[in-house]
Amino acid sequence: MPGVGIGGRIVAESRFQSLNSEYFGSVPDVEMTSTKPRRAWLAALLSLLGGPLGQVYTGHFGRGVLLWLIGTFLLPILWFLTVFLPLGRVGLMLLLLCALAFPIYLAVDAFLLARRNSGGPLKRYQRWWVYVLLFLVCVVANRAVTYAVRSFVAEPVVQPVRAMSPAIQAGDCVLIEKCYSSAERLRHHDIVAFRSDGLDSPLYVMRVAGLPGETIEIRNERVLINGVQWHDKCAVFEGPLSPHVDLANYGPLKIPSDCFFVLGDNRRVSKDSRLLGPIPFVDFYGKVRMIYWSQARVFPDPGDTSHYLPGPIRWDRMGTRLD
Incomplete structure (x- = not known):
């Protein structure tokens, strides 16, 4: 069929x-x-x-x-x-x-x-x-x-200069936290990264010395916050003061409500808020957390930080927490 x-x-x-x-x-x-x-x-x-x-x-x-x-x-x-x-x-x-x-x-x-x-x-x-x-x-x-x-989350950045020495030395590679960091949550002694002239300017790494609403003044390299001396154990005063600008005295200045004030640990060579002024919140980039790599930089001319020779790797600094 x-x-x-x-x-x-x-x-x-x-x-x-x-x-x-x-x-x-x-x-x-x-x-x-x-x-x-x-x-x-x-x-x-x-x-x-x-x-x-x-x-x-x-x-x-x-x-x-x-x-x-x-x-x-x-x-x-x-x-x-x-x-x-x-x-x-x-x-x-x-x-x-x-x-x-x-x-x-x-x-x-x-x-x-x-x-x-x-x-x-x-x-x-x-x-x-x-x-x-x-x-x-x-x-x-x-x-x-x-x-x-x-x-x-976090971004690696190389510290090119000695403004934060000895806490962060030239050649240290640091991690900048960007997840929970905000300028409104800053505290004294926090190490932060910021820009001074918009998105095209280089990153600066400094320590927070003044918060919004505080009055800051510097007398003979002593920092006063609301009239009380601020004891910063990380500050160092090495080398001569600049003859072109008075870094030993500043203010008094009341920090605006949307700004913070920063200082470098290496006070006599640091380009910080004494020259840049208070840093607006919008220029805040993140909080520095740790050093993940470190290689020394040798400067043939101490006054010129743009030219340097690579030095030895500093193994003992890797993993150092900065928070």
Whole structure:
């Protein structure tokens, strides 16, 4: 009967497709004409270059993407904890170890996957243009995460001059917190970063000496706040006073309600509010939390801080908290 013949053919085709899927995998994921072996060294190299590329190259797309997502969001979390928790050198070393260990883990994982699966049919996503596309996606995503961390969590900045010495020395790289910092929450002795002339001006790093509404005055290098001497144990007075401007005396001045007053610890060489005036809240950039790297700078001409020679790395200063 015609109906039986058609039904038998349908059943036969169904059984053939079932056997085909059982032995060769589903049709959309497998291309049976390609049986190139996976090179272990190339899988490891691809992981070092582009996150999940090594795992995708070995045919483990989901595993590669999952590991890459874990690594992408793990480092910002560790960065956040290092900035806000009092971990010091321990937290900094943990962050560095994770930053180095995770790419190595991805490379080793891809290498072992390739060794265990050295041959077999290629899946449809194992194509050169897929690798290029994934590489571009990884680059864009990593840049986006880096931008978000620098904009909303913390930003690294190099202190180029000696205005805050000895607390922050020339060549110290500091982390500026930008997550919870606000000018309205400043306190005396806080070390802050700010701009003096809008977005195009360089960043200054100074210590808060006066808050809104306070009257500040400097007499013979002694700081008076509302008529009471302010004892700043971090201040140093090295070298001669400038003959061009009187830095030993200032004010009295009542600080406006939307400004704060800053001084450098190295009082005789610091360009601070004695020259810049009170700093508006809108120029506040963030609060300095810690030193994460330090390399000395040698100035052949002490009066010219724009030219210097790199000095030794100061390992003992790394991880120093400033809050």
